[in-house]
Amino acid sequence: MTEVLLDWRDSDRTETVSVPDGETILDAAEAADIGLPFGCRTGACGTCTARLLLSLIHIS
Numbered sequence: 001m002t003e004v005l006l007d008w009r010d011s012d013r014t015e016t017v018s019v020p021d022g023e024t025i026l027d028a029a030e031a032a033d034i035g036l037p038f039g040c041r042t043g044a045c046g047t048c049t050a051r052l053l054l055s056l057i058h059i060s
Helices: 025-031
Strands: 002-007 014-019
């Protein structure tokens, strides 16, 4: 499971969503009642495109 912080550039809104392994951020956000824009659900149209600001990898 990965914790993802969603930050909207055009407002002060932020949300954190838990994304299970093998699930998309879009699917996890929808399950948590967080509305994100999308069109095709496959990444082809670019509507749901986001920018990765930080990534932390935990190695055990």
